[in-house]
Amino acid sequence: MKVLVFIEQRDGKVKSSAYEALTVGARLAGSPADAAAVLVGADVASLASQMAGYGVDKVYTVSGAEFALYNAMGYSAAVEAAIKDFSPQVVVGVASPMGRDFFPRLAARMDAALLTDVIAVEWKDGALHGTKPMYSGKCRAHLVSQNCNLHMVTIRPNVMPAQKSASGAATASALPVAGASALMNTMKTLEIRKGKSEKADLTDAKLIISGGRAMANADNFKILHECADVIGATVGASRAAVDSGYATHDMQVGQTGKTVNPNLYIACGISGSIQHMAGMRTSKVIVAVNTDKDAPIFTIANYGIVGDLFKVVPVLTKKLNELVGH
Amino acid sequence: MKIVVLLKQTPDTETKIKIDASGSAIDHADTKFIINPYDEFAIEEALQTKEKAGGTPEVVIMSFGDDKARELIIKGLAMGGDRGVLISNAGLETADSLTVAKVLAAAIKAEGASLVLCGRQAIDDDNMHVGTMAAELLSWPHVNVVTKMALNGEKVTVEREVEGGKVEVYEVGLPAVFGAHKSLNTPRYASLPGIMKAKKKPFETKSPADYGLNSADLKGKIKVAIKSFEYPPAKPAGKLFQGEEIEVMVEKVVKLLREEAKII
Numbered sequence A: 001m002k003v004l005v006f007i008e009q010r011d012g013k014v015k016s017s018a019y020e021a022l023t024v025g026a027r028l029a030g031s032p033a034d035a036a037a038v039l040v041g042a043d044v045a046s047l048a049s050q051m052a053g054y055g056v057d058k059v060y061t062v063s064g065a066e067f068a069l070y071n072a073m074g075y076s077a078a079v080e081a082a083i084k085d086f087s088p089q090v091v092v093g094v095a096s097p098m099g100r101d102f103f104p105r106l107a108a109r110m111d112a113a114l115l116t117d118v119i120a121v122e123w124k125d126g127a128l129h130g131t132k133p134m135y136s137g138k139c140r141a142h143l144v145s146q147n148c149n150l151h152m153v154t155i156r157p158n159v160m161p162a163q164k165s166a167s168g169a170a171t172a173s174a175l176p177v178a179g180a181s182a183l184m185n186t187m188k189t190l191e192i193r194k195g196k197s198e199k200a201d202l203t204d205a206k207l208i209i210s211g212g213r214a215m216a217n218a219d220n221f222k223i224l225h226e227c228a229d230v231i232g233a234t235v236g237a238s239r240a241a242v243d244s245g246y247a248t249h250d251m252q253v254g255q256t257g258k259t260v261n262p263n264l265y266i267a268c269g270i271s272g273s274i275q276h277m278a279g280m281r282t283s284k285v286i287v288a289v290n291t292d293k294d295a296p297i298f299t300i301a302n303y304g305i306v307g308d309l310f311k312v313v314p315v316l317t318k319k320l321n322e323l324v325g326h
Numbered sequence B: 001m002k003i004v005v006l007l008k009q010t011p012d013t014e015t016k017i018k019i020d021a022s023g024s025a026i027d028h029a030d031t032k033f034i035i036n037p038y039d040e041f042a043i044e045e046a047l048q049t050k051e052k053a054g055g056t057p058e059v060v061i062m063s064f065g066d067d068k069a070r071e072l073i074i075k076g077l078a079m080g081g082d083r084g085v086l087i088s089n090a091g092l093e094t095a096d097s098l099t100v101a102k103v104l105a106a107a108i109k110a111e112g113a114s115l116v117l118c119g120r121q122a123i124d125d126d127n128m129h130v131g132t133m134a135a136e137l138l139s140w141p142h143v144n145v146v147t148k149m150a151l152n153g154e155k156v157t158v159e160r161e162v163e164g165g166k167v168e169v170y171e172v173g174l175p176a177v178f179g180a181h182k183s184l185n186t187p188r189y190a191s192l193p194g195i196m197k198a199k200k201k202p203f204e205t206k207s208p209a210d211y212g213l214n215s216a217d218l219k220g221k222i223k224v225a226i227k228s229f230e231y232p233p234a235k236p237a238g239k240l241f242q243g244e245e246i247e248v249m250v251e252k253v254v255k256l257l258r259e260e261a262k263i264i
Helices: A018-029 A045-051 A072-086 A096-112 A180-188 A222-229 A239-243 A274-280 A309-324 B039-052 B067-081 B097-111 B130-137 B194-199 B213-217 B246-259
Strands: A001-006 A035-041 A058-063 A090-096 A114-119 A120-122 A127-134 A139-143 A152-156 A169-172 A187-193 A209-210 A234-237 A265-268 A285-288 A303-306 B002-006 B009-011 B033-035 B059-065 B083-088 B115-119 B142-152 B155-161 B167-173 B177-181 B203-206 B222-230 B239-241
Touching: A001 A018, A001 A072, A018 A035, A018 A090, A018 A120, A035 A045, A035 A072, A045 A058, A045 A169, A045 A187, A058 A072, A072 A096, A072 A180, A072 B239, A090 A096, A096 A114, A096 A152, A096 B130, A096 B142, A114 A120, A114 A127, A114 A139, A114 B039, A114 B222, A127 A152, A180 A187, A180 B167, A209 A222, A209 B083, A222 A234, A222 A309, A234 A239, A265 A309, A285 A309, A303 B246, A309 B246, B002 B097, B002 B130, B009 B155, B033 B039, B033 B067, B039 B067, B039 B115, B039 B142, B039 B177, B059 B067, B059 B097, B067 B083, B067 B194, B067 B203, B083 B097, B097 B130, B097 B213, B115 B130, B130 B142, B142 B167, B155 B177, B155 B194, B167 B177, B239 B246
Parallel strands: A001 A035, A001 A090, A035 A058, A058 A169, A090 A152, A114 A152, A209 A234, A209 A265, A265 A285, A285 A303, A303 B239, B002 B059, B002 B115, B059 B083, B083 B203, B115 B177, B142 B177
Antiparallel strands: A120 A127, A127 A139, A139 B222, A187 B167, B009 B033, B142 B155, B155 B167
């Protein structure tokens, strides 16, 4: 079966989760000859060789000044051109802000099935079967594609690990895409402003330390930042902390905030409302610190400490610093 | 200018999700339904846009769903919407995102709307599909996860939040679809006079056939089916430390993180 994988890059840097998508694509295709990748950007020809050994023989490169900044119109046109050239049955991407933005547009254009943000995916009996967390992870749905010739899927980052094999020549093949600029007449990307923080965004973070209502004010988040700095973690917050004005919206973990999936999640003074736990329960290891031994957060924590976060966190920072600090 | 706000009914965020006996549906018998939280930001943005334009644009609150959506549309009218449209999903209860987008796109076209606002995603299926798909079917641009928007005549400057705190800034020509994120605005509460007035505002109940679509035909083209649901695997009981010196408890947890979990 032929499979096309969209490789996300920004400013010439390939996103690490793109290799997870490649690994899934190569597995579904079964043979490097049946798998291709597509890169879109200002000048992406030189990036193709980075895909070598990931099970794809061909890498379409769509280069042009008009693709320098992400634009849903331009990027859908580029990937559409690759689909038309390669005629895949399956298109794989990542459920990143970019993938989630233009895959639905492309699926509607191609009249394709689209499975979004899956944590497992198989091809069986001529259909794509995917497992997708719903209701922010309170349950999972088994989705199956039907009634279509093209099946599209985005995978949740940091769930299915990237695996390099020996195969896959990843030969670059320049694909001209005309007329993308005209499509962008109705929608211009003026600029992409850099974030203020150097740290990983919550949704990409491998380590997260979050504070809840018990933080009591915005200043107190300082102790979480000190701990985060020692291990390179990103600081998050519960909705209660955000609604109380202790933390900003972009820090919110939970059903109306971000769904996170780090290797380690440290919850400080978070009781564990249903909507908060929905957003972080798939974290690989959860540490909870709370004064209330009956707090629901302890039911999903691997390690819990019943105690005052203002006493526990500074000690934790000190101990972690002894272990990993410089 | 006419503004359409797309609204979806979703379970309250504190709802405990129960899978029914068949295993292929959610048991909503005890579920309290609310306006999808992100859709409230879309309603607010529509109302502010109308106010800035001197009150001329009509704000239509539209939903594809069952009769439970009626009271939620009326809640949108109580906030200040002008007219409600409920498109019945009878016979299309298992519709996938693309099917819903086909119906809504046809309805938006029939309305002659030039600005469509919706929430960034519904908090039930968490798909983030319908607004974008409807835009594509209408050949309109879309920007989702919008944190800021300013309308200047036929052009809208919008900011969209992506990962790492990065912000994409777009200039978009109308007609277009925008998906609202949390920080876009602060949704107003419906006032008591607003609630009283809402019940008297125009409200239409439609079906896909009213927009020239055949439900049976649409049903035959549903591309994504939900075969079953399951709960996430239960976490094995963790280790809880209490009643000891803080130093001792933290020491133990850090040791476990290194030696058992191998994280640090």
